[in-house]
Amino acid sequence: MKKKKLKKKICVVGMGYVGSVSAIIFANIMENKTSKYDVIGIEKNDKMGQEKINKLNSGKFITKTNDSKIQSYLKKAKKLNSLSIKSNYEDLKTADYVVIAVNLDLKGNENKPKINFSNLIKITNIIGASIKKDATIILETTVPPGTCDTIIMPIILKNFKIRQIKTAPNIIHSYERVTPGKNYIKSIKKSFRIYSSSNKEAEKKFKFLYRDVIDLKKFSLIKLDKFIESESAKILENSYRAVNIAFIQEWTHFSLENKLSISKILNVIKLRKTHNNIMRPGLGVGGYCLTKDPLFAYFSNREFFKNKNNKFEISRTSMRINRNMPNFTYKIVKDIFKNKKKLKIAVFGITYKEDVGDIRFSPSKALIEKLEKNNFNIDVYDPLIDKLPQNIKAKLNLKFDYDKYDLIIFIVKNKLANKINFSNFRNNKKKIHIIDTDNCLNKKNIDLINKKKLKFINLNA
Numbered sequence: 530m531k532k533k534k535l536k537k538k539i540c541v542v543g544m545g546y547v548g549s550v551s552a553i554i555f556a557n558i559m560e561n562k563t564s565k566y567d568v569i570g571i572e573k574n575d576k577m578g579q580e581k582i583n584k585l586n587s588g589k590f591i592t593k594t595n596d597s598k599i600q601s602y603l604k605k606a607k608k609l610n611s612l613s614i615k616s617n618y619e620d621l622k623t624a625d626y627v628v629i630a631v632n633l634d635l636k637g638n639e640n641k642p643k644i645n646f647s648n649l650i651k652i653t654n655i656i657g658a659s660i661k662k663d664a665t666i667i668l669e670t671t672v673p674p675g676t677c678d679t680i681i682m683p684i685i686l687k688n689f690k691i692r693q694i695k696t697a698p699n700i701i702h703s704y705e706r707v708t709p710g711k712n713y714i715k716s717i718k719k720s721f722r723i724y725s726s727s728n729k730e731a732e733k734k735f736k737f738l739y740r741d742v743i744d745l746k747k748f749s750l751i752k753l754d755k756f757i758e759s760e761s762a763k764i765l766e767n768s769y770r771a772v773n774i775a776f777i778q779e780w781t782h783f784s785l786e787n788k789l790s791i792s793k794i795l796n797v798i799k800l801r802k803t804h805n806n807i808m809r810p811g812l813g814v815g816g817y818c819l820t821k822d823p824l825f826a827y828f829s830n831r832e833f834f835k836n837k838n839n840k841f842e843i844s845r846t847s848m849r850i851n852r853n854m855p856n857f858t859y860k861i862v863k864d865i866f867k868n869k870k871k872l873k874i875a876v877f878g879i880t881y882k883e884d885v886g887d888i889r890f891s892p893s894k895a896l897i898e899k900l901e902k903n904n905f906n907i908d909v910y911d912p913l914i915d916k917l918p919q920n921i922k923a924k925l926n927l928k929f930d931y932d933k934y935d936l937i938i939f940i941v942k943n944k945l946a947n948k949i950n951f952s953n954f955r956n957n958k959k960k961i962h963i964i965d966t967d968n969c970l971n972k973k974n975i976d977l978i979n980k981k982k983l984k985f986i987n988l989n990a
């Protein structure tokens with residue numbers, strides 16, 4: 530009897546926003562009418578980890594998302610029986626590919642950033658002690674430049690030496706550029722994929738896997754020569770964005786103070802091709818990446834390369850400005866209400882961006898915390914969240930009451946915001962104020978607000 534060909538196995542360590550969706554995509558790759566790979570997701574055994582494991586194993590995604598493709602990909606993976614999530618590392622022993630997509634958190638701030646590598650070191654040791662000698666390790670986690678050469682490679686080599694493996698390890702650094710939201714899956718598939726590799730064998734195997742992930746008709750896999758080059762590409766890319774956001778904040782201040790139309794100013798600047806992606810005002814910077822990555826180069830320069838000369842002043846200043854951005858909106862609120870007490874505020878959007886239920890480092894959350902600390906009473910309207918963080922007293926997603934609020938702040942575009950009928954405020958009991966921090970309201974509603982002469986501050990006016 531002909532022996533059934535064993536499928537190649539991919540282990541993805543870390544079932545967060547990056548790892549879970551990568552695993553789902555791998556589990557949907559097809560060959561001969563079946564899945565090409567057996568995909569094992571590995572997640573921590575703690576309470577949050579177990580929640581993710583249970584959700585994914587029962588065909589649900591780890592969080593609410595407006596990308597409908599995620600559900601259909603999960604459904605297909607279930608049908609193909611190609612995805613299984615576990616809390617042990619046993620499958621590493623038989624894996625052909627090991628993708629590392631764990632978090633690497635930043636502690637401290639722009640004055641003294643600290644990174645605790647112990648988790649990444651632990652995982653790398655487990656991988657080095659378990660994998661087959663020809664398995665390929667792909668590091669997707671965002672790391673300070675120099676991490677692959679200083680930490681990952683030496684740990685794998687040390688473990689190979691203990692195991693008397695003489696083969697050079699196959700290691701790839703290929704950072705993730707996913708944008709969670711409406712186009713979550715598309716943002717992985719339709720994107721140039723940058724990588725660097727330890728040797729030709731690793732490169733060949735990486736290309737073999739990712740030719741089925743990336744849409745190679747329009748995009749490509751781009752090799753950089755050294756690990757530190759691809760590590761730096763990720764950090765520079767995100768630092769560039771953070772710096773540009775901070776820069777526009779200065780002009781948002783200036784425009785509001787001097788009653789200028791920032792949107793008109795930005796629109797004429799955008800007519801120059803070189804400037805057409807200029808940033809616009811918003812509440813602030815949030816999410817897991819832009820709130821840490823701009824400090825990674827400063828960290829590695831000091832800690833890995835012992836170089837104290839280049840202090841990455843611009844990146845560090847942008848981090849400070851971006852962190853303080855919610856205070857700017859807070860000051861607007863304080864100026865409107867001076868010392869009035871017992872005021873009620875509706876906040877639309879607590880996630881860090883639209884279309885995904887992720888509130889990590891959300892500027893909206895920072896603003897809510899500050900408002901609550903100063904005795905404002907808040908209700909939050911956000912369809913992508915089931916519960917609010919424990920430290921927030923606010924109530925979530927109530928039936929909207931037109932007579933209840935003194936102020937409505939629109940922070941993240943969500944489907945509840947444009948359901949409000951602004952003409953209902955005409956005869957309501959309270960004099961309502963409205964702030965739109967991030968182009969959340971559509972033109973029809975803005976026209977209505979202006980027609981009704983409601984008090985309106987639009988950061989993007």
Ligand SMILES: NC(=O)c1ccc[n+]([C@@H]2O[C@H](COP(=O)([O-])OP(=O)(O)OC[C@H]3O[C@@H](n4cnc5c(N)ncnc54)[C@H](O)[C@@H]3O)[C@@H](O)[C@H]2O)c1
Pocket residue numbers: 542543544545546547548571572573578581630631632633648652669670671672705706707708709817818
């Ligand atoms: N979220 C994004 O949009 C995004 C985009 C591009 C790049 N990245 C980068 O990708 C990496 C992962 O980001 P994320 O948003 O998915 O983080 P996350 O915190 O959502 O996911 C990381 C997961 O790894 C798990 N994990 C940690 N240690 C583990 C261990 N020892 N064993 C098993 N599981 C473990 C965590 O429990 C968590 O579920 C980060 O470096 C991040 O900067 C994130």
